[in-house]
Amino acid sequence: MEPRGWVDTHLHGDRISPEEWPGLLNRAHQAGVIRGVAVGSDGKSGEKLLRLQQAYPNFIAVAFGYHPEQSVDWEQVEIVLRQIREHRDSLCGVGEVGLPWYTLSPREREKAPDPEHFSVLERFLQTAVELDLPVLLHAVHDRAETVFRMLQTHHVRKAVFHWLKAPAVVVDAIVGAGYYVSVTPEVCYRQRDRELVQRIPTSSLLLETDAPWRYSGPFRGRPAEPAWVGRTAEAVSQVQGISLPQLVRQTTANACRLFGWSLDQGSVGMKTSPSK
Numbered sequence: 001m002e003p004r005g006w007v008d009t010h011l012h013g014d015r016i017s018p019e020e021w022p023g024l025l026n027r028a029h030q031a032g033v034i035r036g037v038a039v040g041s042d043g044k045s046g047e048k049l050l051r052l053q054q055a056y057p058n059f060i061a062v063a064f065g066y067h068p069e070q071s072v073d074w075e076q077v078e079i080v081l082r083q084i085r086e087h088r089d090s091l092c093g094v095g096e097v098g099l100p101w102y103t104l105s106p107r108e109r110e111k112a113p114d115p116e117h118f119s120v121l122e123r124f125l126q127t128a129v130e131l132d133l134p135v136l137l138h139a140v141h142d143r144a145e146t147v148f149r150m151l152q153t154h155h156v157r158k159a160v161f162h163w164l165k166a167p168a169v170v171v172d173a174i175v176g177a178g179y180y181v182s183v184t185p186e187v188c189y190r191q192r193d194r195e196l197v198q199r200i201p202t203s204s205l206l207l208e209t210d211a212p213w214r215y216s217g218p219f220r221g222r223p224a225e226p227a228w229v230g231r232t233a234e235a236v237s238q239v240q241g242i243s244l245p246q247l248v249r250q251t252t253a254n255a256c257r258l259f260g261w262s263l264d265q266g267s268v269g270m271k272t273s274p275s276k
Contacts, residue, residue, distance in 0.1 A: 005034030006233060006248060007255040008226040009182050010096075010136060010162045010208035013038030013060060014048040016225075021052075024225050025059060031227035032248075035059055036211075037259070039096040039136055041067035043079035050087065061259065063093035063136050065124065068100045072116040081127055092259040094128040095136025096162065097121055099143040113146055121147070125154040134158035134258050140165045148174055158258055160206055165192070168199060175204045180258055182206035185228050188235040189217030197239045202250045206258070207232050 008028075013036070016024065028036070038053070038060055040046045046064045053060045064084045066077050084094060099113050099121060108114075128135045137159055139147035144166035151159055160180040164171065174181060181200050187193040197205070209232070212223035219228070237247045256262065 004248075005032045005252065006207060006229045007252050008033055008036040008209050008211070008229045009160065009206045009255055009258075011036050011038055011211040011224075011226060012041070012045075012213075013052045013062075014041070014045040016212055016223075018055075021056065024227070025056065027225065027227040028059070031230040033226045033229050034252075035061060035255075036226045037061045037063060037092060037136070037255075039093075040064040040080065041070075041096065042073075042076045043083060046080060046083045046087075050090065053090065061092040063091060063095040065095040065097040065136065066120060067096050068098045068117055068121070068138050069103045070100075072114075072120055077120055077123065081123060084127055084131065084133075088131050088133070091133060092261075093134045093136050094124050094131075096138050097124040097135065098138030098147055101140050101143050109142060113143065121150060122154070125150060125156055129154055129156055134160065134260075137161050138163075144174070145170045148177070148179075151179070152177065160258060162208065163210060164196065171196065171199055175200060178204075180204055180206050180254060182208040183232065183236065184208055184210055184213075185215050185219055185224060185232050186217075187239070188219075188231055194235070194239050197236055202240060202242065202247065203254065205236070205251055206254055207236070207251055 036059055038049045040049055040063060049062045053062045064080055066080050099117055135156055137147055139161055144164060160182050161174055162182050163184050164181045181204060183193060183197055187197055207229050209224040209226055209228050211225045214223055233244060233247055237244050
């Protein structure tokens with residue numbers, strides 16, 4: 001079965017107001033976006049995402065996680081881990097999880113990861129492996145290699161590095177291990193992201209918006225939304241020298257493999273049992 005639309009594999013649905021969703025979904029459908037993966041940041045966001053999924057079950061898929069660019073609150077971590085177990089059959093993954101970078105000082109970035117954040121990520125990786133769920137990762141620059149090694153240590157089979165920034169050797173290791181890399185609208189205007197796309201085989205590539213993140217370049221002044229996946233795809237197709245039909249077939253098939261979805265009459269269907 002041929003996929004007939006794009007998948008936004010990373011967005012923050014809980015940060016988009018309920019009033020915005022009808023128009024946002026209409027624009028997404030007009031742009032050919034057929035599904036969006038909403039990631040969690042803590043326990044409260046998980047509750048919001050479940051309600052969002054109930055409102056828009058044909059579009060929204062949900063992952064639960066604890067965003068690493070915040071201080072460790074073990075009570076919240078335990079809440080999210082419990083939510084993952086309670087709602088396992090409603091989830092497509094564990095995320096957003098990883099290690100902090102942007103909130104660290106230059107001196108902190110030179111040190112080994114904070115033990116608490118390291119322990120939090122270990123707990124989520126162990127849970128993902130136990131429940132056979134893919135992991136959606138926040139791991140950039142020097143932390144990307146650390147997280148990659150953690151995936152190998154914990155025998156994580158399925159993972160995607162969201163909005164990756166990393167040395168070429170680390171990118172090659174990630175792809176070589178069978179993990180995915182997702183790219184954002186930055187590929188439309190930033191050379192670093194275009195070089196990353198040149199390095200990643202299409203078979204390892206996913207598309208995302210990180211909505212409602214605010215980008216620069218031609219997107220300045222507006223919050224991102226799933227419809228922007230189409231413009232991201234246009235830039236990727238130019239960089240990789242492949243057609244948009246080829247790109248939609250491959251990236252949507254990649255998303256289906258990662259999240260355990262099936263293709264049903266040209267659209268992306270939710271999985272009904274754990275992937276093997």
